[in-house]
Amino acid sequence: MLFTIKSPKSERFFLQYFNGFRPHGKNKIEKLFKVGVSFVKALYKYFIKKTAQFLRLFGYLFIYTDKGMRAFKRLVVQKLIWSRGRLGRMVATATVMSIAFFVFLFGKVFNSSRFVNSQEINPIYLANVTDIIPQRNTALTVLPENRQRTEPIVYVVEGGDTLSDIGNKFKISVDALRYVNNLSDLAYLKVGQEVVIPPVAGLVHKVASGDSLQSIANKYDVPSQAIADFNYILDTSKLAVGTELVIPGAKVPEPIVIPSVPAQIRQGPAVDTSASKGWCMWPTTVRIISQYFSWYHNGLDIATPWGSSPPLFACAGGTVTRAGWDPWGLGLHVRIDHGNGYETVYGHMARIDVSYGERVSRGESIGTMGSTGRSTGPHIHFTINYKGTPQNPLNYIN
Template structure:
């Protein structure tokens, strides 16, 4: 078969001349090819991202608005309260649904079903028979208690007490439950406010309670007397031991009370009458003349103390009374034996040397020239005299028991420039 080699076939076989592949056809067919291509794959979460972000922005805007209004803290508290209430309701619901629907078993039936106890039979007591006559005659011995203790009863009357050897104001007061002052205030005519006057054999008044015994004087008034002792007139009138009454007394300014009547003032107090030596200056020692023949006249100046005070005796323990303003004892009683040396506590000039009429017996007073003064009482032998200048620690006398004294000891006092007697323990160098 013959082949056709014409030029028309050659042009048709050229791809560029083929109308099927023209630019118009390519342009028209391209969209159809693209429409048939598969869609791209998308994640599921990507579909909700726009909604989630929008919700977050909305809550952020609400929260920022609350903060601008200053309601942020209030909103947090409100939310916390709501959450707490919801949690409580949830717990109550769970408890009611699962735990509180059970039945409580009761054992009342078992208790009621228990048998009652059996009654114990009563046995009648044996008949009583009188003991034999021999036993009745001898009897059962019953001893009386010889030391029956009776309760303390209130006392309204004074009692008497005889002073014994070794007694002190403190010991007697403690024995009767009183203050030491009350022993002195109840016995002024015997002790004169001076505890050194206490002697064995004396009969002391023992007051029923703490207070003062007062002897009524003509012209006294209850208002003035009660004011002096720090009580009211009714305190004196109503005390049973005084045997007074408002009708019997009459007017308080001029009461019907006989002079010399001893009245008890319950709870009363008064200043002590001091029998101690006053401040005796070396410039005017004669003012101590009222204290006894040991006073000194005009004298020259002498040593001045250093203001320090050494122990005035060879012994360093007490005998009798300590420094006790409450019992009108303004010094210390230093124990020892007769003849023990007594030393000058500081340098100075002797302004009193000799007998003292107020109970100190032989006494020495030294003016230390710096406002201080020291006193030494109940001495046996004196080694100095008026106007003597003494050095600190020099022996000035010996210990004794002169004056109102129950045994050998030294009564020692210190007085400052103000005339105030001070506690020697606070100043002595031991």
């Protein structure tokens, strides 16, 4: 009896083949290419799967965030409606405090940014380079021209000075200088004489008993607030007697003029003043006419360049009926009566060389040209009046 021994077959032993990872191909290049393609496919599937999971997670986050915000909004609205505005101040305070805390916490970060301010260059760096020239800026405070002085000053008259020259130098009108220094119409300046110069184009008023800010303002025709501001008056209801106040832009009060009529004026022979005779001569040495006679201008303006004071002459013989200051704009002026109803007037003079009641002859010097009174430059306002009515001087001048 023959026995044959065979290999036992047991289910515990098995052979598993990983054919999915085994490359197929005829050669190594083909096998390597197939392995690469398989890797790329697997990586693409993995990326698609993770992207889908991320988008799903982001969608859930957006949905729940929206629901949370809506729920918070409903809660706030319910609380505000339930409290009927009692929480309004609390909410506003919390908002403002939150903003202030944010600025306090992060303000330094924004302030140090280049978009907010430029960074300063280190001085040590500037000292070691030659292609950068540092620039230093100096801030100057310039006072306005009309506020450079707040106190009157005393000016000592020098040789050749006139009130017009002093006024032009300090930009003060001759009227103001005469009023402040109590100078009369016939007063002349002497070398070494002291003249008070107001600090502005105005006057200086010394407070007397009974004066008030409003009464002073009415007297000089200026706003009371301008006086208070310039003199730094805090209590406008009380003014100390004897205090000197600067009145900016003040007008010289018009004096009450009482004409003095002499007992007798020596009259000379009447001049032949017929228009055909040309009885009046040209009253000065310059022939620049800056303004002619018209219905709104009652005379002839004869001008001269700045810095010169040409002489003035009587255009015909006559008697001086006025020689002094005219408070209504002519400044220093002379009036001459030529008889037969004719009179000549010479205004804005710098100096007067004749006096009241004096007899003058044709061509005699009566003073010099100036810019006193209401004047914008050196000139003479020459007027011929016939029985008080202004005439065109060019009709009578030879």
